Amino acid sequence: MSYHEINSTHSPDLRSWVDSANAPGADFPIQNLPFGVFSRKGANEIPRICIAIGDHVLDLAACAHSGLLDSLGEAMVDACEEMQLNRLMSLGAKSWSELRSRLSVLLREDNGELRDDAGLRAHALVSMTDVDMHMPAAIGDYTDFYASIHHATNVGSMFRPDNPLLPNYKYLPVGYHGRASSVVVSGAPVRRPLGQVAANDSGPPVFGPSRLLDYELEVGFFIGPGNELGEPIRIHAAADHIFGLCLLNDWSARDIQRWEYQPLGPFLAKSFATSISPWVVTMQALAPFRIPAFARPEGDPQPLAHLYSETDQQRGGIDLQLEVWLSSERMRAEAISPQMLSRGNFRDMYWTLAQMVAHHTSNGCNLRPGDLLGSGTVSGAENASRGSLLELAWRGSEPLALITGETRSFLEDGDEVILRGYCSGNAARRIGFGECRGIVKPAPAVRQ
């Protein structure tokens, strides 16, 4: 299916008349074209759908309104005039591909349709410094997985040294139902949660601010067309139900988590906030960076048939470089740049996106356009690729040294966590995900 294949929109030679898109290290060259939702700063206007091109956003509602997207049909024009991406997500892979092709042509250096229309360009092309980004979609449901075997093994060995990896791990992508209402877009502050924490596993607990606040480096993915209740999405079809990817920080209060997680899994330790990047990079933009699924070590079971497809094994992985950066209050006061804490790659995930979708719906559970699924913490085999502070500082036993002389076992108030991601190599143009940022604010006062 063409949506998953490389076509002329991926050509590394393409250049845009938006100059900043042609800079070698740009996150948003013409080969990327990620979707988001914006409004002009201070304009008190209704949010609109856009794509990123260089250091600008292109207002798709303005494009649709002016007739530039008429060739794509009424359903697409209507979808581009919505306030969020859900309707566009529901249209499916063929429509997304047609839109991408049209936008790619419109932005090419030799195309004058928009470039030479000064009035429309002034209206539709807005500098990123002049916009606020909003939630890309209305997220009906949010599910978070646990698809990195390295993360699962690290965390398991801290909490269950004799039994780090439970027997189900290699048979199904473990997940839990997260909280959609507290998913926030990059830049929104995150308040340290209050909760019950206990000095040891048998209690008793005290109620107060979490002292072991952590981040989790994850990739989020948005569902396109959903499925009817009772009708599973087969593994072979799963890729066509995924619209695109974003960066996701699954903020986690480890002390609250430890006391509450048995027997039903994470609850308040996770539901106080989840941050996502504002840009959704489409699966089609990622086509040049698809790689084989994680190679299971000898002796691991093969996935059961409903989680196995030859195509998914060959193309289910994504070569996506991911980084975590930290900026403490003191670093900002002293004008010191953020410090990189870790670097990992999405290729190290034990389960593919298609397997997560197939598993999620295998019991008949329905997914809907705009549903958000999280991959789970992306950790690799190396220490430097551990995707949470819990792992990097090994439960506080090996605190991290910051360049200011500060140390971190867990997050302090005023810390800003910055996730970054990009794909490069494979004879393709580098594409970036932008950033997912969040600053930790002090907990509310405890009232008795």
Ligand code: MN
């Ligand atoms: Mn998580």
